[in-house]
Amino acid sequence: MEFNRNTYTNITYFDSKELELFLFSQNGLDFQTRLNEELKQYPIILNDSKKIHSLDEQKRISAKTLFMLFELKKKFFKEISSNAKLLKLWVYALYSIEPSAGVQFGVASDIFPNSLRRLGTEKHKEIWKMGVEGKIIGAFCLTEISHGSNAKLIQTTATYDIKTKEFILNTPNFEAAKCWAGNIGMIATYGIVYAQLIMANGTNKGLHMFLVPLRDPETYVSYAGITIGDMGEKIGLNGTDNGFLLFNNYRVPKISLLNKLADVDDDGRYIRHLSSKKKRFGVSMGVLSRGRISIIGISNNYLRHALTIALRFANIKKNTNGAKNISKLENQYFQHCLFPYLAVAYVIDLFIDHLFIVQDQFMKNTTDPQSANIGIELHAISSAGKSVIAWTVRNGIQKCIETCENHAYVKFSGLSNLSANHDANSTYEGECHVLIQQAANWLLKLWPNILNRKKINFTLGSVNFLNDAFEILETKFNINCLEDFIAPDNILLHFQWLICFLLKESYNKVTHLSSIKMKYYAKNESQVYFLKPLAVAYIQAFILRRVNIILLESSGGVKKILTKLLSLYGIWCLEKHLAFFYKGGYASSNNLIHFTKESILLLCKDLKDDAVALVNVIAPPDFLMKSMHSLEQRYNSLQQPFDLSAAVSTKTTNNVSKL
Numbered sequence: 001m002e003f004n005r006n007t008y009t010n011i012t013y014f015d016s017k018e019l020e021l022f023l024f025s026q027n028g029l030d031f032q033t034r035l036n037e038e039l040k041q042y043p044i045i046l047n048d049s050k051k052i053h054s055l056d057e058q059k060r061i062s063a064k065t066l067f068m069l070f071e072l073k074k075k076f077f078k079e080i081s082s083n084a085k086l087l088k089l090w091v092y093a094l095y096s097i098e099p100s101a102g103v104q105f106g107v108a109s110d111i112f113p114n115s116l117r118r119l120g121t122e123k124h125k126e127i128w129k130m131g132v133e134g135k136i137i138g139a140f141c142l143t144e145i146s147h148g149s150n151a152k153l154i155q156t157t158a159t160y161d162i163k164t165k166e167f168i169l170n171t172p173n174f175e176a177a178k179c180w181a182g183n184i185g186m187i188a189t190y191g192i193v194y195a196q197l198i199m200a201n202g203t204n205k206g207l208h209m210f211l212v213p214l215r216d217p218e219t220y221v222s223y224a225g226i227t228i229g230d231m232g233e234k235i236g237l238n239g240t241d242n243g244f245l246l247f248n249n250y251r252v253p254k255i256s257l258l259n260k261l262a263d264v265d266d267d268g269r270y271i272r273h274l275s276s277k278k279k280r281f282g283v284s285m286g287v288l289s290r291g292r293i294s295i296i297g298i299s300n301n302y303l304r305h306a307l308t309i310a311l312r313f314a315n316i317k318k319n320t321n322g323a324k325n326i327s328k329l330e331n332q333y334f335q336h337c338l339f340p341y342l343a344v345a346y347v348i349d350l351f352i353d354h355l356f357i358v359q360d361q362f363m364k365n366t367t368d369p370q371s372a373n374i375g376i377e378l379h380a381i382s383s384a385g386k387s388v389i390a391w392t393v394r395n396g397i398q399k400c401i402e403t404c405e406n407h408a409y410v411k412f413s414g415l416s417n418l419s420a421n422h423d424a425n426s427t428y429e430g431e432c433h434v435l436i437q438q439a440a441n442w443l444l445k446l447w448p449n450i451l452n453r454k455k456i457n458f459t460l461g462s463v464n465f466l467n468d469a470f471e472i473l474e475t476k477f478n479i480n481c482l483e484d485f486i487a488p489d490n491i492l493l494h495f496q497w498l499i500c501f502l503l504k505e506s507y508n509k510v511t512h513l514s515s516i517k518m519k520y521y522a523k524n525e526s527q528v529y530f531l532k533p534l535a536v537a538y539i540q541a542f543i544l545r546r547v548n549i550i551l552l553e554s555s556g557g558v559k560k561i562l563t564k565l566l567s568l569y570g571i572w573c574l575e576k577h578l579a580f581f582y583k584g585g586y587a588s589s590n591n592l593i594h595f596t597k598e599s600i601l602l603l604c605k606d607l608k609d610d611a612v613a614l615v616n617v618i619a620p621p622d623f624l625m626k627s628m629h630s631l632e633q634r635y636n637s638l639q640q641p642f643d644l645s646a647a648v649s650t651k652t653t654n655n656v657s658k659l
């Protein structure tokens with residue numbers, strides 16, 4: 001098949017300033033300038049990135065930065081809490097300044113107080129306020145040695161004592177020791193602890209959250225009945241004091257129970273406040289989405305760091321090709337390695353604005369009748385989104401490392417730190433493989449409605465096209481020119497067919513296996529080639545759909561370049577699913593494969609002259625990147641010029657004298 005290049009123009013004129021304005025808004029750019037000026041006032045931020053600090057020193061720097069971040073947040077709080085774009089820039093900054101402190105701050109200023117606010121009541125308000133203001137540092141203690149993802153089976157117990165009106169916390173065995181909680185190792189004075197609520201008559205009411213005092217705020221010594229400590233050296237985020245925690249008949253007052261959804265009265269009766277279990281579940285799922293949505297932004301921040309280093313480096317590094325020196329950016333392999341990730345960084349940058357807005361509206365209206373409907377859809381979006389973006393960014397950073405060759409291996413390039421620090425995003429706030437299953441499970445439950453022609457209607461619009469599933473499944477791939485193929489609207493149509501197909505196939509597979517074995521095994525054996533690709537395609541398509549809508553507000557060169565990046569993102573994602581289109585009969589000739597491969601290469605090639613300008617628009621400021629992009633900078637930064645010949649001759653002399 002031949003492509004008609006005349007119908008497709010590879011020249012895109014865009015103004016970097018206009019692009020910046022579209023991504024961040026004027027308000028956002030002003031905010032960023034003020035934030036950067038403010039940050040430069042703190043010597044701890046401008047510390048020497050080349051120095052290798054001891055573990056204790058890393059923890060000290062991170063804790064100091066944490067308190068600085070609270071100070072900083074006070075100055076910018078109003079702005080970031082009312083504007084999604086500013087919130088995005090704030091999250092980016094947090095994880096550019098010092099990722100370990102970013103994690104500590106995320107737990108102390110967000111997860112800890114927001115759990116109190118959303119699931120606690122008036123009784124918890126004072127501690128919530130102190131948490132928000134950084135007057136106390138809190139932790140979030142869910143994970144245990146034996147149970148992380150499978151939270152329902154967590155073993156820590158909180159037994160109600162009617163006589164004293166207290167809960168008695170216990171760690172029944174070593175497997176039930178709380179572990180990994182950020183801030184627990186050294187600085188947290190309070191923790192939100194997940195425990196099985198045991199009533200006085202011995203009945204277990206399931207997992208509940210308790211606000212638990214851990215350490216004396218004056219001395220930081222833990223209270224009697226608590227064993228607490230630091231996890232030790234990790235592969236990354238070593239400034240964060242992840243810790244462990246065990247209870248031995250540790251008593252806390254009755255008000256410790258976060259009692260918005262359920263409570264225990266003075267006489268020891270259990271009372272549910274929300275009558276519908278379904279509604280309770282939907283609302284709490286939506287509340288838990290907050291952290292995962294932030295992680296999508298945090299992951300994207302790591303990606304923009306890594307891409308900035310790799311693309312700027314590529315811009316100065318030449319490939320020797322015979323007598324001619326040509327830029328690495330000309331290299332097809334290089335383009336294919338990095339440009340799809342550049343597209344991801346842009347697409348997610350726009351997508352995260354949408355998620356922050358939706359999450360904010362949801363949190364403000366958790367008692368709204370629609371909240372359970374939004375909460376459960378948001379849970380699927382944030383679970384699949386966090387997983388797919390964390391995996392994509394992990395691969396993207398690795399590609400950046402490979403394209404920088406030996407220079408990435410130098411610690412001060414910053415790339416190895418990005419990789420090590422980012423890795424934890426696949427684990428905390430829900431392990432990605434487990435989260436992707438949760439999104440798939442929700443999708444699976446929708447299919448019987450479709451089979452019974454029962455209309456589904458979800459507020460965020462990620463699945464409503466399934467109402468037309470039978471018509472969609474009848475469609476075939478019938479695109480004949482490249483221009484049509486790369487249009488995001490058309491890419492979306494392929495995705496919709498794919499999701500309907502994978503959902504139908506997954507449902508049939510699970511139903512068939514369920515007739516011969518337990519449901520758990522039926523689902524378990526349908527993961528790899530059915531449910532996982534279903535949830536991955538679902539979120540990739542939703543991102544494409546949302547960003548395509550956002551681009552309706554753009555125009556001119558900005559619209560052109562962003563559409564090109566969105567097309568590359570969409571087709572690159574689609575490529576991983578090609579086999580399904582043939583398996584399901586959507587495509588029969590080799591057109592789809594051919595168009596896919598050619599358009600990816602073509603779009604990458606078209607971006608080669610724009611790649612550095614594009615990455616500069618989303619690049620973190622140099623003073624936060626702390627990466628040296630070239631040996632030249634490294635040499636210039638040395639106070640004493642490094643005299644290689646002198647070093648060699650000294651060594652030789654020494655060796656000779658030893659001999």
Ligand SMILES: Cc1cc2nc3c(=O)[nH]c(=O)nc-3n(C[C@H](O)[C@H](O)[C@H](O)COP(=O)(O)OP(=O)(O)OC[C@H]3O[C@@H](n4cnc5c(N)ncnc54)[C@H](O)[C@@H]3O)c2cc1C
Pocket residue numbers: 107140141142143144145146147148149150179180181182237242424427428429430431432433434
């Ligand atoms: C830096 C860092 C900070 C953290 N901070 C906190 C914190 O502040 N508070 C806190 O409570 N926890 C924290 N955690 C812990 C984190 O939340 C857990 O590691 C996470 O929930 C996963 O639980 P797990 O480690 O028990 O692993 P598991 O859930 O046991 O998972 C281990 C492996 O088994 C697989 N697996 C598990 N279940 C299934 C399944 N059903 N189907 C298929 N595969 C499965 C997973 O895919 C994974 O590969 C932190 C972790 C890290 C690394």
